[in-house]
Amino acid sequence: xxxxxxxxxxxxxxxxxxxxxxxKTTVAILTGIKIEAKKEGIYLTGSDADITIQxxxxxxxxxxxxxxxxxxxxxxxxxxxxxxIVRKLPTNDVLIEVKNGYQTDVRSGKSEFHLIGQDAxxxxxxxxxxxxxxxxxxxxxxxxxxxxxxxxxxTSESRPVLTGVNxxxxxxELMCVxxxxxxxxxxxxKLEHAPAEEYNAVIPGKSLNELNKILExxxxxxxxxxxxxxxxxxxxxxxxxxxxLEGNYPDTSRLIPSEHKTLVVxxxxxxxxxxxxxSLLAREERNNVVRFTTQGQSAVEISSNSPEIGKVEEQVLxxxxxxxxxxxxxxxxxxxxxxxxxxxxxxQIQFTGVMRPFILKSVHDDAILQLILPVxxx
Amino acid sequence: xxxxxxxxxxxxxxxxxxxxxxxKTTVAILTGIKIEAKKEGIYLTGSDADITIQxxxxxxxxxxxxxxxxxxxxxxxxxxxxxxIVRKLPTNDVLIEVKNGYQTDVRSGKSEFHLIGQDAxxxxxxxxxxxxxxxxxxxxxxxxxxxxxxxxxxTSESRPVLTGVNxxxxxxELMCVxxxxxxxxxxxxKLEHAPAEEYNAVIPGKSLNELNKILExxxxxxxxxxxxxxxxxxxxxxxxxxxxLEGNYPDTSRLIPSEHKTLVVxxxxxxxxxxxxxSLLAREERNNVVRFTTQGQSAVEISSNSPEIGKVEEQVLxxxxxxxxxxxxxxxxxxxxxxxxxxxxxxQIQFTGVMRPFILKSVHDDAILQLILPVxxx
Numbered sequence: 139x140x141x142x143x144x145x146x147x148x149x150x151x152x153x154x155x156x157x158x159x160x161x162k163t164t165v166a167i168l169t170g171i172k173i174e175a176k177k178e179g180i181y182l183t184g185s186d187a188d189i190t191i192q193x194x195x196x197x198x199x200x201x202x203x204x205x206x207x208x209x210x211x212x213x214x215x216x217x218x219x220x221x222x223i224v225r226k227l228p229t230n231d232v233l234i235e236v237k238n239g240y241q242t243d244v245r246s247g248k249s250e251f252h253l254i255g256q257d258a259x260x261x262x263x264x265x266x267x268x269x270x271x272x273x274x275x276x277x278x279x280x281x282x283x284x285x286x287x288x289x290x291x292x293t294s295e296s297r298p299v300l301t302g303v304n305x306x307x308x309x310x311e312l313m314c315v316x317x318x319x320x321x322x323x324x325x326x327x328k329l330e331h332a333p334a335e336e337y338n339a340v341i342p343g344k345s346l347n348e349l350n351k352i353l354e355x356x357x358x359x360x361x362x363x364x365x366x367x368x369x370x371x372x373x374x375x376x377x378x379x380x381x382x383l384e385g386n387y388p389d390t391s392r393l394i395p396s397e398h399k400t401l402v403v404x405x406x407x408x409x410x411x412x413x414x415x416x417s418l419l420a421r422e423e424r425n426n427v428v429r430f431t432t433q434g435q436s437a438v439e440i441s442s443n444s445p446e447i448g449k450v451e452e453q454v455l456x457x458x459x460x461x462x463x464x465x466x467x468x469x470x471x472x473x474x475x476x477x478x479x480x481x482x483x484x485x486q487i488q489f490t491g492v493m494r495p496f497i498l499k500s501v502h503d504d505a506i507l508q509l510i511l512p513v514x515x516x
Numbered sequence: 517x518x519x520x521x522x523x524x525x526x527x528x529x530x531x532x533x534x535x536x537x538x539x540k541t542t543v544a545i546l547t548g549i550k551i552e553a554k555k556e557g558i559y560l561t562g563s564d565a566d567i568t569i570q571x572x573x574x575x576x577x578x579x580x581x582x583x584x585x586x587x588x589x590x591x592x593x594x595x596x597x598x599x600x601i602v603r604k605l606p607t608n609d610v611l612i613e614v615k616n617g618y619q620t621d622v623r624s625g626k627s628e629f630h631l632i633g634q635d636a637x638x639x640x641x642x643x644x645x646x647x648x649x650x651x652x653x654x655x656x657x658x659x660x661x662x663x664x665x666x667x668x669x670x671t672s673e674s675r676p677v678l679t680g681v682n683x684x685x686x687x688x689e690l691m692c693v694x695x696x697x698x699x700x701x702x703x704x705x706k707l708e709h710a711p712a713e714e715y716n717a718v719i720p721g722k723s724l725n726e727l728n729k730i731l732e733x734x735x736x737x738x739x740x741x742x743x744x745x746x747x748x749x750x751x752x753x754x755x756x757x758x759x760x761l762e763g764n765y766p767d768t769s770r771l772i773p774s775e776h777k778t779l780v781v782x783x784x785x786x787x788x789x790x791x792x793x794x795s796l797l798a799r800e801e802r803n804n805v806v807r808f809t810t811q812g813q814s815a816v817e818i819s820s821n822s823p824e825i826g827k828v829e830e831q832v833l834x835x836x837x838x839x840x841x842x843x844x845x846x847x848x849x850x851x852x853x854x855x856x857x858x859x860x861x862x863x864q865i866q867f868t869g870v871m872r873p874f875i876l877k878s879v880h881d882d883a884i885l886q887l888i889l890p891v892x893x894x
Contacts, residue, residue, distance in 0.1 A: 219796060219825050226793050241826075249793055253826035415604050415627055418597060447597050448619075448631035 139175045139211025140235040143195060145227055145246065147204050148180075151193040152221050154376055155184035157348045158191040159217040165262075170214040172261040173234070179205055183261070184217060189345050190264060190379040191352070208235075212258035213242050220244075223251055265379050271333045271364040273307075276357040277373055279327065283314055284350045286325045286479040286506055291343035292318035299385040302340035305369075307332060315390055316343070321472045322390055322509040323479060337364050340387050345380035352376060394497060394509060398488035402438060403458040403501060406485040409440075410477040412452045416442040417470035419450045427513050428470045435459045442470075457484060466492045468512045476508035517553045517589025518613040521573060523605055523624065525582050526558075529571040530599050532754055533562035535726045536569040537595040543640075548592040550639040551612070557583055561639070562595060567723050568642060568757040569730070586613075590636035591620055598622075601629055643757050649711045649742040651685075654735040655751055657705070661692055662728045664703045664857040664884055669721035670696035677763040680718035683747075685710060693768055694721070699850045700768060700887040701857060715742050718765050723758035730754060772875065772887060776866035780816060781836040781879060784863040787818075788855040790830045794820040795848035797828045805891050806848045813837045820848075835862060844870045846890045854886035 155171055163169060163186055172183040179196040197205045213236050224232065227246035235243045240255035284303075292300035303316045310332040314325045353360065353373055363370040371378040416428045420442040431439040436459065441451040466489065477485065480500050489496040498508040533549055541547060541564055550561040557574040575583045591614050602610065605624035613621045618633035662681075670678035681694045688710040692703045731738065731751055741748040749756040794806045798820035809817045814837065819829040844867060855863065858878050867874040876886040 216825055222796050223793070226789075226796065228789060228793075248832070249790070249828070249830040251797070251826060251828045254824065411604075411606060412627070415601070415606075418600050418604065419629070446632065447594055448629060450627070450629045452627040454626070 139173070139213055140208040140233075141175045141180065142206040142208075142231060142233050143180060144204055145224060145230045145232050147195050148232060149224055151180075151182050151195050151375075152224060154193050154352050155182045155191050156217060156221055157351060158184040158186055158189045160186040161218070163187065167214060167256060167260050167262075169217060170256055170261070171217045171220065172212065172214050172258050174212040174258065175205075175207055175210050177207070177210065183264070185262065187262075188342060188381045189348055190377075191348075192264065192377040192379075194375040196375070211236055213240060214256040214258050214261050215242060215253055220253070223253075264377075265368045265370075265381075267363050267365055267368060267370050267379075269363055271335060271337065272361055273329055273331055273333050273364075274359045274361050275327075275329070277353045277360050278355050278357060280360050280362075280371070281350055281353050281355060283312075283325055283327060284346045287314045287316045287323045288343050288346045288350070289475050289479070290316040290318060290321055290323035290508075294318075299340055299383050299387055301344075302342045302383040302387075303346060304340050304387040305337070307337040307364075315387070317388075317390060317509075320469070320511050321476065322393065322507075323476070324390075324394075324507045324509075326505050333364065338387070339364070339366075339369060340383040340385070341369055341380055342383055349378050349380070352378060393495065394507065395488070395490045395495065398461065398490050398496075400432065400461040400464045400489040401458070402432065402456055402487045402489070403484055404438065404454060404456045404487070406477045406480050406483055406500075408454050409438075409485070410474055412440040412454045413470050413473055413477075415452060416440045416450050417474075419444045419447055420470055426470045427467050428473070429465065429467045431465045432456075432459055432463050461489075464489055464492065466496070466512050467514075468510055472510050476510060479508060480506055517551070517591055518586040518611075519553045519558065520584040520586075520609060520611045521558060522582055523602060523608045523610050525573050526602055526610060529558075529560050529573050529753075530602060532571050532730050533560045533569050534595060534599055535729060536562040536564055536567045538564040539596070541565065545592060545634060545638050545640075547595060548634055548639070549595045549598065550590065550592050550636050552590040552636065553583075553585055553588050555585070555588065561642070563640065565640075566720060566759045567726055568755075569726075570642065570755040570757075572753040574753070589614055591618060592634040592636050592639050593620060593631055598631070601631075642755075643746045643748075643759075645741050645743055645746060645748050645757075647741055649713060649715065650739055651707055651709055651711050651742075652737045652739050653705075653707070655731045655738050656733050656735060658738050658740075658749070659728055659731050659733060661690075661703055661705060662724045665692045665694045665701045666721050666724045666728070667853050667857070668694040668696060668699055668701035668886075672696075677718055677761050677765055679722075680720045680761040680765075681724060682718050682765040683715070685715040685742075693765070695766075695768060695887075698847070698889050699854065700771065700885075701854070702768075702772075702885045702887075704883050711742065716765070717742070717744075717747060718761040718763070719747055719758055720761055727756050727758070730756060771873065772885065773866070773868045773873065776839065776868050776874075778810065778839040778842045778867040779836070780810065780834055780865045780867070781862055782816065782832060782834045782865070784855045784858050784861055784878075786832050787816075787863070788852055790818040790832045791848050791851050791855075793830060794818045794828050795852075797822045797825055798848055804848045805845050806851070807843065807845045809843045810834075810837050810841050839867075842867055842870065844874070844890050845892075846888055850888050854888060857886060858884055 174181040183192045229247040233245040242253045242255040244251040306313045312327045316323050361372040420426050428442045437453050443449040483500040486499050495511045552559040561570045607625040611623040620631045620633040622629040684691045690705045694701050739750040798804050806820045815831050821827040861878040864877045873889045
């Protein structure tokens, strides 16, 4: 294997691939990344067994030569070292050459690295994917869907299936649900070209967080390929594979109340900021609890109290308050996460009583629903 | 106590004062900051017993009213909470009022905090300083002196006096020395108005690092007041007090070789970058050691070797090489620290043998001297 490549392009591709490489892996070869030089360009692959990322650097792009290929071939190099070496090379021209078995020379300017590589045949193959089930969404929409749901997954391994986000496709609609059993985030999306068959899978939250870092905030199409054990996202020159979680995701539809006793419409950003301030004095308490009190038909009061530090109260003007007066307490963190997912819009909050879960929606559309369980008041 | 103040100005003053507040203090009242409202303005004081910082917000500055004072007085508030509260207040107008003993109201917009304060009389007084011994330097010069020496202090408490930088004033010259007994940094500065008496003190490295964060990179004068137990830096509206370290600082002048067998002149930045790259493969080794080899009269080779990862070599062109051929090994980190202190200039490196300490200077002036002990080669 021997080729020259532009350092910037190599770094960019490495940046993506490194997101799959974990220093905690028990499989030694997965601490490396696989480099394959083929006629059409260079493939880099990184994996932690759950996530596998492959990026591609074409020989030529828009008339510009990016790779100068002398000899095809492949090698596995220590990911962390190779990445740091490329980052610090003195010039934008990098020559990579395998000789004497697995010894790999990396040259740039007067700098010469002689790295001990490993046999690329020992590196696991990419997951096998049959491509008959797939659909396409713009990258920015995939990112929104992730952002609006993934924060609500469980961080505890006691019910592993809850550490993922449930993706269900039925009747031309993608429904994404995450819950840690104290709160729930749900987002529905109409698909333009939905796959023919129904689909139901649980994608690890960690995979979605890494995917979100790799996707750019633009309208480029992402093709999503569905199989029973794996999901594959294809975006530009990147392939992102994630294993799916095993086990049945609980049916959450019955948790969501269909009627309410109190309805509050309020500016999401103003409420978020007031809760953020109130939570300053709630931090020492278990669960970071703040109190929410309706005041007539035009304001709510956010308050909290820490016996050692002091207390805080703040009025937030409401657009609309209907139904019963209410005093309810909840986790400031859960409420801020939910408001952040709805992002700045006016939000509608529907309460059915001080000990019943309540829901938040944007007043503009029903696509996003956030549900929070209150905390018993003191 | 009751006053209104602009939030931005309060935050700026708090930012400085917070640098002295430690969460690890064993003196409960020092987790707070003292606020004093006087006729001329507001004083904020924070301390961890070693460092004490006082900032001042004047009632009026350049014709602009910054503080509206209703009633003088003083209070101590929990530093961490007060700082976070001020940071998150909704408007730029902040009202602070003490009532019912030590209860302190902080109001901004519709947000009302009721904090539990403490008696300001329980807060330690500022160190007493007699001002007859003092001198003045521009802020940017104080910052340079700190930056060029403080990195070389010892991080081990086995010889506490080495965790500080020795400041000596004699014959109109300030000599600053730091050493951890493996390397040494020395910087001399001619003083325009030196104090009449000689002075010899050891300032904790931690104090100098915090002072460096507070001083701005400009030519505003900093007045430095010297006493046997404390040093005080006055810069604008900030007073920065540091306790001095006890014990005699070792005489380091005899460590510095006066002759050399090999002289190398090389671009500091080019050498720094080559050593940075070589250290990538030296990290797994004890002490991060790289090898430096002269090549004739015009180049040096920087190399390192990690049995598991590979090896690296790089040629750096030298401006000048005189004297004996040399192969020497040293800590990459110490060399990079020393080169950073000399900053980009051409550096002169004087060696007296593979196991003898060597020195680095700028070719342009003698003010900065860096000394490094080599490592026994393998």
